[in-house]
Amino acid sequence: MSFKSKNKMFIQTWLLMTLVSLMGLFFSWIISLLFFTASTILVLFFKLRFEHVMNHHNDEVALERNQTQHLLNLRQEQLDILMMYYPHPMILFNQKGSVVLSNASLHNLVKFKVDQHMYDDRQFPRPLQKLFKQAYYQESPMIQDIKLDQQFYSAHCLPIYVNQRYQGFLCVLQDVTRLVSSERLQKRFVADASHELKTPITAIKGISELLIRTPRMEETDRKDFTQQVFDQSLRLESIVKDMLTLSKLSEDKLMIVKQPNNAKAIINEILHHFDVSFQNHGLSTHFEVSDKTMMYVDKKAFESIMNNLITNVLIHSNANVLSILVEETHEHVIIKVKDNGKGIEKEHLPHVFDRFYRASSSRQRASGGSGLGLNIAKSFVLAHQGSIEVESELNQGTTFTLSFPKLTLS
Numbered sequence: 446m447s448f449k450s451k452n453k454m455f456i457q458t459w460l461l462m463t464l465v466s467l468m469g470l471f472f473s474w475i476i477s478l479l480f481f482t483a484s485t486i487l488v489l490f491f492k493l494r495f496e497h498v499m500n501h502h503n504d505e506v507a508l509e510r511n512q513t514q515h516l517l518n519l520r521q522e523q524l525d526i527l528m529m530y531y532p533h534p535m536i537l538f539n540q541k542g543s544v545v546l547s548n549a550s551l552h553n554l555v556k557f558k559v560d561q562h563m564y565d566d567r568q569f570p571r572p573l574q575k576l577f578k579q580a581y582y583q584e585s586p587m588i589q590d591i592k593l594d595q596q597f598y599s600a601h602c603l604p605i606y607v608n609q610r611y612q613g614f615l616c617v618l619q620d621v622t623r624l625v626s627s628e629r630l631q632k633r634f635v636a637d638a639s640h641e642l643k644t645p646i647t648a649i650k651g652i653s654e655l656l657i658r659t660p661r662m663e664e665t666d667r668k669d670f671t672q673q674v675f676d677q678s679l680r681l682e683s684i685v686k687d688m689l690t691l692s693k694l695s696e697d698k699l700m701i702v703k704q705p706n707n708a709k710a711i712i713n714e715i716l717h718h719f720d721v722s723f724q725n726h727g728l729s730t731h732f733e734v735s736d737k738t739m740m741y742v743d744k745k746a747f748e749s750i751m752n753n754l755i756t757n758v759l760i761h762s763n764a765n766v767l768s769i770l771v772e773e774t775h776e777h778v779i780i781k782v783k784d785n786g787k788g789i790e791k792e793h794l795p796h797v798f799d800r801f802y803r804a805s806s807s808r809q810r811a812s813g814g815s816g817l818g819l820n821i822a823k824s825f826v827l828a829h830q831g832s833i834e835v836e837s838e839l840n841q842g843t844t845f846t847l848s849f850p851k852l853t854l855s
Contacts, residue, residue: 534598534618538564540611542581554593554618576600580614590621597625637801641684641816645677652677687817690749691800694824701743701828705852708738708771708778715751716769719759723767726759734771740778741852746825753818754782754845762786764842773851777831780847789837797835798823 534551538544542564552558557568564577572591580587580602589600598618605612652670656662662670693699716730723730740747758767764786772779789797796802801816826833830850837843 533620535616537605537613537615538577538581539613542613545613551618576602577616580604580616584611584614591618595622596620597622634800637816638684638688641801642681645681645684648677649674649681684817687821690821691817691824694821694828699828701746701825703741703743703829703852706740706742706744706747707736708740708780709734709736711740711744711747712751712769712771712780715748715755718752719755722759727765728759729766731766731768733769735773738771738773738778739852740849742829742849743825746828750822750825750847751782753822757818758782758784758786758843762843776851778849778851780849781844782847783842783844785842788839788841788843789835790839791837794835794837798833 531548532550534554535546535548536544536551536559537546544559544562544564547559555569555573559566559569562568564581565574567574569577570593572593576589576591579589584604586604587602589602591598591600597620599621600616600618602614602616604614652674656667656670690699712732712734716732722728755767758764762784764784766785768781768783770781770783772781793802798819800820823833826847826849832848834846835843836846
């Protein structure tokens with residue numbers, strides 16, 4: 446083979462190898478580029494996916510945080526409303542004995558803002574200082590009755606534990622003044638009733654023993670003692686009857702059925718029942734009322750009211766004139782029961798409607814009354830949503846003024 450042929454072959458071989466090398470490099474570059482591109486795409490994909498997941502998670506966290514904050518705001522608003530409108534004084538102390546929460550009712554009671562004060566602060570009334578101190582150190586539920594400014598409170602103190610660790614205590618004061626007053630009135634009523642019942646029972650017992658020990662008593666004396674027993678039994682019956690009436694009224698067990706009644710007709714009927722008593726006491730009557738005046742009352746209850754007032758005039762006033770005047774206003778019917786008797790002393794006027802009250806020790810015992818008539822009259826008037834007042838001057842007479850609401854279309 447000639448030199449030229451060998452040289453040509455060598456060049457062709459070199460060119461082929463060069464071409465193969467270039468093609469290898471090209472394909473390697475293409476593969477590297479594809480790998481880099483694929484890697485970049487994968488990295489971008491996973492980055493975008495991660496960002497999407499994170500953004501979604503952040504959105505969920507933000508939504509949950511907003512919901513939690515909204516719930517906290519709602520709970521705080523509800524707590525503020527509760528503290529503002531809760532009627533009983535309430536105060537919360539932390540484990541250090543410092544006030545962390547209190548309501549307006551407590552501020553009104555102690556007359557100052559109690560926030561950040563300690564349980565033993567001297568600005569608290571003395572009974573509250575003792576109560577808070579005992580509750581703070583006792584760390585157990587307690588109930589205690591206290592008195593503040595003539596008001597009676599039942600204090601309920603509860604310790605607060607979180608994970609069995611003491612965190613403070615809560616005190617709530619419930620006003621029980623009406624309950625205490627009611628209990629006192631009940632005890633007084635029982636005591637007075639026992640005293641009043643004892644008088645006729647003692648008289649009946651004494652006279653009965655006398656009649657038993659004296660079988661040969663003169664007939665006139667026996668009749669006299671027998672009459673006394675009968676009179677005392679009537680008084681006993683009157684007291685028991687009035688006590689039952691008052692009991693029913695106080696417990697709302699006595700039904701009041703209000704109906705339209707002609708004032709002139711119903712009062713004339715009541716006065717007619719007293720004709721004999723008026724004659725025996727030398728008492729004349731004066732009655733003024735319009736024929737068209739109507740009253741919206743329970744007839745039996747109204748009769749009881751007027752009977753008690755008229756009986757009071759007959760027994761206690763020493764009057765010779767009884768006047769009954771009926772007037773009308775736009776919303777009420779006004780009835781004035783007036784006598785010209787001896788009157789009532791000013792110091793006794795505030796108590797004339799009290800149960801078993803008497804101006805003198807022998808006043809009602811001598812009359813045989815139960816001592817409950819005027820109280821029953823007032824109770825019946827109040828049951829009609831009305832009012833009753835008394836005015837009196839010594840040696841000038843007494844006036845009882847009754848007011849009953851009219852029946853309106855509204």
